[in-house]
Amino acid sequence: MLVKSPLAKPFPIMPEIAGATPRVARAGYKDWGRCDLSYIALDEGTTVAGVTTQNICCSAEVDLCRANLAHGRARALVVNAGNSNAFTGQRGKDAVDAITAQVAGHLNCDASEIFVSSTGVIGVPLPIDKAQSGLRAVFDAAPCSWEDVTHTIGTTDTFAKGATASAMVDGRKVQLVGIIKGSGMIAPDMATMLGYIFTDAAVDAAFLQQMLSASNKTSFSCITVDSDTSTSDTVLAFATGKAGNTPLTSYDDAGADAFAAALNDICRQLAHLVVRDGEGAQKFIEINVSGAANDDSARRIGLAIANSPLVKTAIAGEDANWGRVVMAVGKAGEPANRDSLSISFGATQVARNGLAVAGYDEAPVAQHLKQNEIQIGVDLGIGAGRATVWTCDLTHGYISINADYRS
Amino acid sequence: MLVKSPLAKPFPIMPEIAGATPRVARAGYKDWGRCDLSYIALDEGTTVAGVTTQNICCSAEVDLCRANLAHGRARALVVNAGNSNAFTGQRGKDAVDAITAQVAGHLNCDASEIFVSSTGVIGVPLPIDKAQSGLRAVFDAAPCSWEDVTHTIGTTDTFAKGATASAMVDGRKVQLVGIIKGSGMIAPDMATMLGYIFTDAAVDAAFLQQMLSASNKTSFSCITVDSDTSTSDTVLAFATGKAGNTPLTSYDDAGADAFAAALNDICRQLAHLVVRDGEGAQKFIEINVSGAANDDSARRIGLAIANSPLVKTAIAGEDANWGRVVMAVGKAGEPANRDSLSISFGATQVARNGLAVAGYDEAPVAQHLKQNEIQIGVDLGIGAGRATVWTCDLTHGYISINADYRS
Known part of the structure; x- marks a missing residue:
């Protein structure tokens, strides 16, 4: 077992986000006893934005996220740990397609609304049977905490990394939570690692993308552990809209600046946590x-x-x-x-x-x-x-x- | 003491080069008992070519070599080990000027014909008094071997690195020897480390530069130890002309291809030796x-x-x-x-x-x-x-x- 980084921070108290329900299960991608499959169901009306690796040899999961970000709607996120499924050709793509089809069938939605990430060794196709039985298990699992999800998405991480923020928008308090994994192969060119941000605010997908891209420039794009840019780096932000505010569509909207500042804050916190868990880091x-x-x-x-x-x-x-x-x-x-x-x-x-x-x-x-x-x-x-x-x-x-x- | 690299090669048997006379002495740049000042006197008529670091924060020595390469004539080379004299402002430049003046006085030549390199810690001015007394000692020293010089120019090197080659030019056998130091801060952008090549061939300075630049592209510019480009990297090639061949002036000359191949070979050998002494290298x-x-x-x-x-x-x-x-x-x-x-x-x-x-x-x-x-x-x-x-x-x-x- 890896020793916890001396730079670790305690996991914060994280609120639930209405409209986003996390669950975890064990698919057994590696020979380990821990959970390694995360599933976050998102209510209808959730918008999504994302930034992904610029590594040319990116995984099928990154290809999928990029394609699905075009319409900005999301109904679920699946994260596999222990196998990155990168550089696996058609078999890798088939595994991702099997996952999105199974989740879409379960939620009765379009497969293009399912987002998938995988992290771990490069070059080994993700075993479809393990993914499918893992998904069946996770659909039946009880909802869990954000901290449970954070442990489940980790690989060489030595501590669970999360951040939270809030903002007043349209007279309502909106909540943001973010979780992230990563400690090696960290040199984000555009985004990095696997990071996920959830908020109950209502935000137009295009504007959410604009804010996330801006925050990324001074957070994930400004950290490095080892100069190596991963093939799977992905940061996604999901907005469920359950706070009931009038949807934010531009920086001119009341509360948009406050929300952007909260998003910025959470990206910065998450980026710092990755560095604090940099492989072997003492300083x-x-x-x-x-x-x-x-x-x-x-x-x-x-x-x-x-x-x-x-x-x-x-x-x-x-x-x-x-x-x-x-x-x-x-x-x-x-x-x-x-x-x-x-x-x-x-x-x-x-x-x-x-x-x-x-x-x-x-x-x-x-x-x-x-x-x-x-x-x-x-x-x-x-x-x-x-x-x-x-x-x-x-x-x-x-x-x-x-x-x-x-x- | 550093343990010798498991990838070390024995120092080759190196011929003397007519017109190039090496000597070493102890200037005491660090608190050590070893020699740390090398001096190679070059007979009149010696031509020189060189490639230097592209690091913007280069040392006064690199500035000097670049300036003096413009005319292509050399009468001596001085190499200090234990202090790179880089990032030392006017005091660093004063130290280099004092060295070239003292050597030019000794040889009764122009100060612009003296080439100087220094290697070691960055940011500490080279002590002029130690350089001056070291030079007085080296002028009186007996000529030494190329292996002695190689030990004297080293810092964290764990073995002496030299290479030799020969070619038939104009019916005469010409000899080339090369020595090099360096094992960390190795990521040549144009040239790297401190490397010196001496030949008794007669070669026009501009053509020597053309051949050295070409060899550099597939040798020193194709190695890396740690991605860090030094502030002092310098490779110089000196041709004394004592072999008596008609001076080579272009690739069209008889023997030019053979000489270029020998130069290429020696650059490749030296570059490989640096990698073999890469800090901590096992493979x-x-x-x-x-x-x-x-x-x-x-x-x-x-x-x-x-x-x-x-x-x-x-x-x-x-x-x-x-x-x-x-x-x-x-x-x-x-x-x-x-x-x-x-x-x-x-x-x-x-x-x-x-x-x-x-x-x-x-x-x-x-x-x-x-x-x-x-x-x-x-x-x-x-x-x-x-x-x-x-x-x-x-x-x-x-x-x-x-x-x-x-x-």
Whole structure:
């Protein structure tokens, strides 16, 4: 068993979401005793938005979600853990089709309203018989908690990751809950991992997509564990409409800003939780980049630092080796000027305008690096672009987990 | 002390190169007993070519080499180990200027004919007094072997890396020797590490540059240890002309192809040796990419695989987890088609046209992965582009070396 991350957060108290009913069961995708099939039934009228991996070798499940997002309606979500069903050709597609047909038959709805994700090893077709018997079991199961679902969708995760938020919309309090899994193969290009957000707010599907895409840009797209972009990454947001507010259709609607802020908040929380469960992580690292040519450039420079094995191992070793940050900025392929570059660790400026600050004292930096939450500041000194990126350190734990994950 | 890489090769028997005289001494850049300053005097008439890092935060030494390469003449090379002098502002430049002035005074030549490299920690100015006393000592030292120089330029290297080749040019046998250092922060964007090639052939500087740039594209630019591009990477080739051949000026000259092949061979050998001394390396991995949109695309796909922490840890764990290769191809950002992608390990085809081969037997792949030389084949099935890339696995050794390298 994997040891719980030292950066773990307790699972929050999560409200029920009217119109979304979670259940879990055991399909037995791997030889384990735990539940590995999640099923969330969604009442009629639920809208959906989503962002998916940009990995070209994406799974049949990702293909399905993309196709079904076109109409923005959802009646159920199925998540399989223990097998990603990616790179399995027609047999993989057949398995997904069998799942959507069986659920649509059960709910008496169109198969295109069923969303499916799978996570686990790549290249092994999902066994259709196990999926079918798992679904039969889950239809009969009692409704469960969000925490149960979160445990059921996890693979190498060491703790259950959830977040909640609320907003006042149209005089009504709307609730949002989000759950997420993922701790390795995390370098979202557009979305990442498997993350699901449920709300009882009424939100037009196109506007929900617009808000989710915006939130994604500063949350899931700004984290990395190991620079490897998964073939199955999917984040879906479902709005059941049971709160009874007038449906939100644009940022001009009353309450839309509050809802967007709550969605943003939940995406940020979920993204941070993934980093906190990064494989082998001992330190949570925030990288603030400013003074870049533009915001996109700042994000790419932040990710170059966050993906550098040498920066990540220095932090793991609590070594104030800030020269490795200089190296990472320089290799990013983005506009930069060595002689206007400034760097800080925690509250301590270590370099300014291309060299170490006069009388640089390493003691406060060494002290900061002993914490398990690290801040690195980088100012390029050439523009107004800024971004914040989050990652974890690279430790022996990552090697141990990944040198024998499948065995 | 670092343990010698299990992938190490013995240092070859290297000929002397007429017109190039190596010496080493101890400047004491770090608190160690070993020599750390190398000095190779070059006779008048020596031409030079070079390729340097594309890292924007490059060192003053790299700036100097680039400037001096413009005229293509060289009288000496100085290499400092233990301090890279990168990101040190005016004080770093002053140190380099002091070195070139002192050597030029000693040789009675122009300071622009002196080439300098430094390697080690980033952000600490090279101490001028130590450089100056080190130079005084090295001028008085007896000439030494190429192996002595190779030990002197190393930092975290675990073995001395050299290569040799020869060619018949204009009826004369010309000799080439090459030495190189580097085992971490290896992801050459244009050149990499510190590598030096010496030949007694007479070669026009512009043509030497043309050949070196061509060789670089399929050697140093096709290796990676950890995806981190150094601030100091430099490869220089010096031709003393002492073999007495009519100077080579273009590929049309008799013997030019033979010389280019020898140069190519030596660059390839040196690049492989760096990978064999990759920090923590236990396996040497060759990745052959074919069927890509074009050769550059094939190289970028190869490097995406070679830089994937999940692929590298799978190889370290001798785990035939080929799905991680699929993932890395898909995230490369290059043209690819999931359903025409084929993958092999060693002599065994594992996947063809988007899924595992029928009756896939893991046994021969598992057997191949127990070796310390691994081949991965990837065919994109969309074009004629091909490239070969080399890397090493990612092990606990890399973490151990880099979590406390500076301390």
